[in-house]
Each structure stands twice: as C-alpha cells, then as structure tokens.
Amino acid sequence: MIPRYTRPEMASIWEPLTRFKIWFEIEAHAATAQAELGVIPKSAAETIWARGKDAAFDVARIDEIEREVKHDVIAFLTHLAEFVGPESRFVHQGMTSSDVLDTCFNVQLVRAADLLIADVDKVLAALKKQAFEHKVTPSIGRSHGIHAEPVTFGLKMAYAYAEFSRARERLVTARREVATCAISGSVGTFAHIDPRVEEHVAKALGLEVEPVSTQVIPRDRHAMYFATLGVIASSVERLATEFRHLQRTEVLEAEEFFSEGQKGSSSMPHKRNPVLNENLTGLSRMVRAYVMPAMENVVLWHERDISHSSAERMLAPDATVTLDFALSRLAGVIEKLVVYPENMLANLDRLGGLIHSQRLLTALTQKGCSREESYKLVQRNAMPVWRGEGDFQTLLKADADVKKYMTDAEIDEQFDLDYHFEHIDTIFRRVFGET
Numbered sequence: 001m002i003p004r005y006t007r008p009e010m011a012s013i014w015e016p017l018t019r020f021k022i023w024f025e026i027e028a029h030a031a032t033a034q035a036e037l038g039v040i041p042k043s044a045a046e047t048i049w050a051r052g053k054d055a056a057f058d059v060a061r062i063d064e065i066e067r068e069v070k071h072d073v074i075a076f077l078t079h080l081a082e083f084v085g086p087e088s089r090f091v092h093q094g095m096t097s098s099d100v101l102d103t104c105f106n107v108q109l110v111r112a113a114d115l116l117i118a119d120v121d122k123v124l125a126a127l128k129k130q131a132f133e134h135k136v137t138p139s140i141g142r143s144h145g146i147h148a149e150p151v152t153f154g155l156k157m158a159y160a161y162a163e164f165s166r167a168r169e170r171l172v173t174a175r176r177e178v179a180t181c182a183i184s185g186s187v188g189t190f191a192h193i194d195p196r197v198e199e200h201v202a203k204a205l206g207l208e209v210e211p212v213s214t215q216v217i218p219r220d221r222h223a224m225y226f227a228t229l230g231v232i233a234s235s236v237e238r239l240a241t242e243f244r245h246l247q248r249t250e251v252l253e254a255e256e257f258f259s260e261g262q263k264g265s266s267s268m269p270h271k272r273n274p275v276l277n278e279n280l281t282g283l284s285r286m287v288r289a290y291v292m293p294a295m296e297n298v299v300l301w302h303e304r305d306i307s308h309s310s311a312e313r314m315l316a317p318d319a320t321v322t323l324d325f326a327l328s329r330l331a332g333v334i335e336k337l338v339v340y341p342e343n344m345l346a347n348l349d350r351l352g353g354l355i356h357s358q359r360l361l362t363a364l365t366q367k368g369c370s371r372e373e374s375y376k377l378v379q380r381n382a383m384p385v386w387r388g389e390g391d392f393q394t395l396l397k398a399d400a401d402v403k404k405y406m407t408d409a410e411i412d413e414q415f416d417l418d419y420h421f422e423h424i425d426t427i428f429r430r431v432f433g434e435t
Contacts, residue, residue, distance in 0.1 A: 004089065005283060010324040013111050014317035020057045022104040023076055027091050028052060029100075030183055033200035034193075040090040047087040055083040073097040077350060094193030096272040098304065099183045102217040105312065106178050107205055113175035119327035120168045120232070124161060126334035128432065130159035135424060138417055139253060139344040140355065146349050149358065150420040153253070153339060158431045160239050165431075167232045174228040176219045181205060182213035187303040215304035217375060219297045226294035226315065229323050233287035236326050236422075240280035247274045253344045257336035276333050283326040290315040348417070352385045353392035359414040360396065367405040377402050 012018060028049050035045035057079065074097075081088035092100075106147035135154035140147050181202035185193045195209075202209045210217050247255040256276050258264070264271030293315055297308035348355065357378050364374035381395040381402070396402050396411050428434070 005322050005325045007324055007328060010112060010321050011317075013019050013108050013115075014321070016059045016062075017040060017057060018074055019104060019108070020059070020062065022107050023073070023100050024052050024055070024057070024080065025205065026100050026103050027077075027080070028202045030092075030095060030193075030197050031090060031105075033197040034090070034093060036200075037194055037196060039194070040093060044087040044090040048084055048091060051084045052080060055080070071097070073100055085219070093391065094185050095183060096186045096215060098216045099185065099186065101309075102213075103181045103183065103201065103205070105222075105316070106180055106207060106217065109178045109222070109316065109320075110175055110206070112176075112316075112324075113171055113225075115324055116229075116232075116320065117168060117171050117175070119324055119331070120164055120171060120333040122181065123164050123327055127157050127161040127164065127333050129336060130154070130318075130337065130339075131161055131428070134339060134341075135428065136421060137339070137341045137344065138348055138421075140348050140350075147347075147355055149355055150417055152421060152424060153341075155424060155427065156242070157334075158428060160235075160242075162431045163235050163238075165166040170228045170231065178225045179207050180210040180221065181207040182210040182217045182218055183343075184210075184213050187215050188386075197353045214300075214302075216300065216308075219294075219300065219308055222312070223294045223298050225415065226291050226319055229319050230288040230291035233284040233323060233326065235268070236323075236330055237281050237284035239330065239361055240277040240284070240333075243277045243337070244274045244281075247272075247277075249345065250430040251343075252340060253347065254337055254339045256333060257338055276329060280326055280333070281329055283322050283329075285328070287319050287323050290319040302310070351392075352390070353415055354382050354385055356392070356415050357382055359419065360411070363414050364405055369405050 028045075031040060031045040031048045034040045035042040061082075062072075062075050062079045064079050066072055069075055069078070077088070077092055080091060084091065100434050131154045133154070134157065135152060137153040139151055139153045139156070141151035181198060182188070183193065183198035183201050184190050184195070190198075198209055201207075243254060243256070245251060246253045255272065256274050258272045261324060263269075264273045264275075293311040297311055300308060360378045361371075361374050364377060365371050369377070377399065378396075381399055384390050384395060385392045393411065393415055396406075397408050402411070
C-alpha cells in the first residue's frame, strides 16, 4: 500500500492488529461453540473471551515469536496464551490454520467490499447530478475520435451512470460470493471438529458456511472478487479517458477543476493539465494487474498448498486500497467537473453541418432516390466541406441533382439539432426510472 494513494478506513482493514483481532474472534467463537457441545469446559470459553476480548495484542511480540517458530498462526496463539493463561489449551481445538486465515481473509474482503460499494454510490450520485443538469446540453458524439452525430453531455453521464450501476451490482454479488466461513479442520473433513462449530462461527461473523472446503476455501470465489474489481477499474479508466479527451485544448468541452494556487507545470505557467484523470488511468492499470495472480491462485495442489498465500498478502490490500482511492477521486472529479456548453456548441458547428449527413441520406431515399445514389450525392457535397471548401447546407442547395428530390426548405429541415434529442427522456427513464 502506497500512502499517497491510501485512505485510512480501507487501510485499517488490512493492518496486522485488525487481522489479529479477527483471528481472536474466530477462535473465541469456535471455543463458545465447542463449550456448548461439551467438548471444552464452558468456564474455559468464558475465560478466553474475558481475557482476550480487550487484550492489547502486541504486533511486535507476535512478529518476534514468528521469527522463531516460522508460523504466523502459531505465533499468534502463543501470544494469546500469554493473556489467557492455562485455559488457552482449549483454543484452536480440532482446527487448522487455514480455518483462521481463510475465514479472516473473507471477513476482510467483505468489509472492503462494503467500503467500495459506498464509494460507487458516491460516483453514482455525482454522475446523476451531472446527467440531469446537462440532460439537454448539446454536444458532439464521436466515433473513432471523429465527429459523428449530436448527443447531449447529460447522455454521456447517463451512460456512465448505467455502467457504474452494473459495477455496484457486481460488487454486491462478489461480496456475497466471498462471504463464506470454513472451520472444517485438516483437509476439510471435520474429523476433529463438529460442523456445528463452523455454523456457529459463520453466523457470529455474518458469513455463510462454505459447503465444501478442502483445507482452504476455494479460490474461485476470490478470483471472481478481484476480477470484479478489475472490471470496475476499467470503467474508472474509461470515464477518466473521456474526461482527458474532453479537456484537450482543441476540444475543451469539460475540464478538471483547477483550484486557486494550483500549478500545472514547473516550466509553463499557462498549463492546466488533466492530472487527476491521468492518475486514475494509472491506478486502474494497477488494480487490473492484480486480477491475473488471483486467477492463478485458483490452482492449488490437491487439498491445499500455500502458493496463493504470498500473492494474496500483496494483491488483496493493494487492489482494494487502490480502487477505493480511485473511486473516491473519480467522484470528486465528477462533482467538480467544469463544463463548457458554449464550446460544445462551437464544436458541433466545426464541420459546417456535416454531422447531419445521415438525415440528408435518409431524406433523399424517402423522396425516391436509391440509397446508393443518395449516399453518392451526400458524400459528393460533404467532401469539399471536410476540406474546408464551403458550407454543407449551401452546397446541397446548389446541387441540381439534390434539388431534383428536395426543396430548400426540406434541406433546411434536416439541420434541426433538436431532432436528435427526441428520445432522451426515454433513455433517462430506462437509466434512472425518472425524467
């Protein structure tokens, strides 16, 4: 985790002390269940809770023990025994390390997902505000980076809103899929522990029982979780890239907010660069980079190996922390986005009316001209305009072949900008359920 791109609440989920507290809860809940089943004395379970619940776990002490025993869970249990005393012999009965590690890992991923869902909600709120504010603000739609036909800036924001609505749904699904608990012992057979212990721990932690675990919780669950994060990162980058293009000097239809006192360049005082969106592009690449090792972690030897462990220690904190930061930054960019409707109108007129070529093509066919001939006539008048040689509307009116089919008034009618926005309300109802 890089402090520059880390927010405290998400980072705290992955701190060692948080992990040890979750480990204790897993062990203590298991002890409670064991006591209810008569496997260990109830007084032992009560002591474990009483002495461990508010214990000041010493991370440095656990690290010190681990350097000797070379095992993180044993190091923790040894340190826990220093608080609990003789009753600590009843801790971890019938359990294996992965019961603690994997269940804790899933608790952390669930908590991270909750923060990410809240982040997406903020992005959605910002997009909705911009969408309705600019619902009918005319803008040029581009294909291949080239002027195509008119859209509205609000429609661009509605498109992004729908995209991040899907992102939210995927996050909720990924959260649900990874929210499982395994307390099944070595190789997952429950040979040394009653399945009811697992049920008790799962319920206490707000998880579902893993139907069948080997010695680990199946990693396809985690692969889907991080793949979801990767897809969301791609959506972040798509929108950031759109904003970057819109801020280009030759376009300048929207730009990042530039605060008083902000500097854009160490050498060129005039610069106002899309640095936040460029930053989002880079961060998104990093989140996606963690998807592949998560996929590869699905493949473990037999009932268990630990080839996944080292990768997860890095990818889980980094992917969730980075996406959390990126989503928060994106929400801020959208909220403060500076929009220039007048530049959008100027860009709409930049090609001298060529953006209405499809309407002319269709109108000619409806007047009896073949589609092939209609295309030829429209393109014949469009190409000079593309080269800067005249105005499309004027050239069409001067073309004798076009005039065989259309009057000047009928030609003028095809240049009505509002024609393109007739169904904006329909799209907004589909996206927002309201207009």
